[in-house]
Amino acid sequence: MKRWLVWVLVLAVVGSGCSPNSRSKQKLLERLGVISAVGYDMTDKQDFKLGTFVLPNFTETGKEKVDVLTASGRTSKEMRFNMSRMSERQLVGGQIRVVLYGDELAKEGILPLSDTLFRDAEIGSQIHLAVVDGRAVDMLTHRYPDKPSVDIYLYQMLRKEMEQNTIPLSNLHLFLHDAYNAGADPVLPYLELGQEDVILNGVAVFNEDRMVGRLSGEETRALAYMYGRNSVGAIEANVDESGPHGTPGRAVMMYLKLNRKREVSVVKGIPHFHLLYSIDGGITEYTGEQNLEEEPVVKQLETKLADKLRGQMERVVEKLQHEFHSDPLGFGELYRSRGYVKKLEEKTWRKLYEKAKIDIDVKITIKQTGMIH
Helix, strand or coil: CHHHHHHHHHHHHHHHHCCHHHHHHHHHHHHEEECCEEEEEECCCCCCEEEEEEEEEECCCCCEEEEEEEEEECCHHHHHHHHHCCCCCEEECCCCCEEEEEHHHHHHCCHHHHHHHHHCCCCCCCCEEEEECCCHHHHHHCCCCCCCCHHHHHHHHHHHHHHCCCCCCCCHHHHHHHHHCCCCCCEEEEEEECCCCEEEEEEEEEECCEEEEEECHHHHHHHHHHCCCCCCCEEEEEEEEECHHHCEEEEEEEEEEEEEEEEEEEECCEEEEEEEEEEEEEEEEECCCCCCCCHHHHHHHHHHHHHHHHHHHHHHHHHHHHHHCCCCCCHHHHHHHCCCCCCCCHHHHHHHHHHCEEEEEEEEEEEECCCCC
């Protein structure tokens, strides 16, 4: 009886897969060009931008290939309209995962194109944005033999790095929030094209919606820590003693818990900010020769790691504040939220930010030394 019931269920499933309704849905999907990645670049023609759209295309054999279409236009909608005349499929944007901007375009300002995406009801606000060293079209048309389709490859890479806290969180919603906010500025991942892969090399730093500089990978990691996300991250420092073969000793700590406290005061009209970071972690790599079971050795290592991280943070803040004139850590929003002004004006805050004093303290506590591998 049970065996008969199983065969009935199998026949029902097979039958439904071959039903006219199922075939009509398949044909409908084949007529749609579902955009999965987009790139924007400058063109030689004034006011016109180059749009690159990536569309997965499933063949009759079930294999997936990727179609890449390019068209120019003044707006994203105009690009899509011009592009639709090149394809037999109806273009829809509900599955966009990644949007790339060439660095030349990013320096001019990307808010008009980003805002258009946000206002498109088909497109979600959680898609990832990134800036490309060079042109976005080159990255989207490049061949990656050992990688999945370019849209999935870029999306998974960006998502993984954000989860591992090597770059700050970024998506369309966060970018627009910071770009429109007088008390904060956005950052976006900065991508470079390798031989057969894409290299995530820091972040592009923005003043409002214009790219004004870039932080290296190491600087970006320090910036990510400063946001105060309580997730896994690595802190590295040289130690005084030598390692194997006379090389400098090295210690690496993975933090298990991070607490951030931010304080603000005003002295003679100038904002003073104090950032305090308390980090608990465990040593995962140590090439020195001292015994980590001894408390004085551990205390010395805690000081070394804290000094290294604080120095990195201070250099990043100095660059953001006085070289890029950008406030991605949201000091202006903190200043406003503590009641020093009712409404923060953009020009007023820029002048105050230039003069603001920012102090950073880092306390590290090593909870485990048996994680070395």
